[in-house]
Amino acid sequence: MKPVLDMPNPSRLEDWRCLAPGAFAARPFSSAQCQDLLAQIVAGKAFSSVPREQPNSMHNYGMVVNNPELSAQLACLPDTWLATVIPTLFPHLPGGRFGDQHAFMVFYGEDAERELALHVDASHITLNICLENDAQGGEINFTGARCARHVNEPPDRITVSHRFEPGDVLLHVGNQRHHVSPLRGGRRRNLLVWYRLETEVFDHSNSWVQSICATCSA
Secondary structure (H helix, E strand, C coil), X not given: CCCCCCCCCCCCHHHCEXXXXXXXXXXXXXXXHHXXXXXXXXXXXXXXXXXXXXXXXXXXXXXXXXXXXXXXXXXXXHHCCCCCXXXXXXXXXXXXXXXXXXXXEEEECCCCECCEEEECCCCCEEEEXXXXXXXXXXXXXXXXXXXXXXXXXXXXXXXXXXXCCCCCEEXXXXXXXXXXXXXXXXXXXXXXXXXXXXXXXXXXXXXXXXCCCCCXXX
16 A cells, blocks of 8 residues: 655755754655645545644644554654654754654644744654645744743844745754744645654753753853
8 A cells, every 4th residue: 555655765864954953954755745645635534534623732723643554654754764864963862762743734824824933842853844835924933942941031143944845844853942934825734743752751851952952051
């Protein structure tokens, strides 16, 4: 049976570029692959049948992945497609299995999300795949990694902005603060996965999270 998500394999480290400390981007997917997955979403094969639901406490428009095949594929990515990428891009991460994940789709557009406030994710690593984007605005902006104690400190002096193209994949630490610029038109749809290490809390109080906190290391 053809996988729901046709992952390129293997992923090369040289395909990834650093956007900001703890945030990297690559474009391994073709437009056709993105359209194929979106078609499955529209057909209800990969996601819940509810047209819109709250995938987390920050997003009001989206879908939570509930297809067992796709969920299994996404859960295995840290041990397969990203097995050589994660230890090299994120050497501060302790070893261990990513035994927990939360996968969901987010919708940005006139009748969906228009922007997203500054926040950190409830994850150790976040995977963000852009499947569709013809929006004006709606860029993701990184403002620096923070531990739980300093999450509300002022942003870094330089904010890094990224405009998604279909097929883009972002991989960043969960404690990298980010927000989405207001949309002025069009729409964007992204598939996200929050990965959590099995033996670590994900409230960003870990000592290894503090080691990349800009305020702690100042």
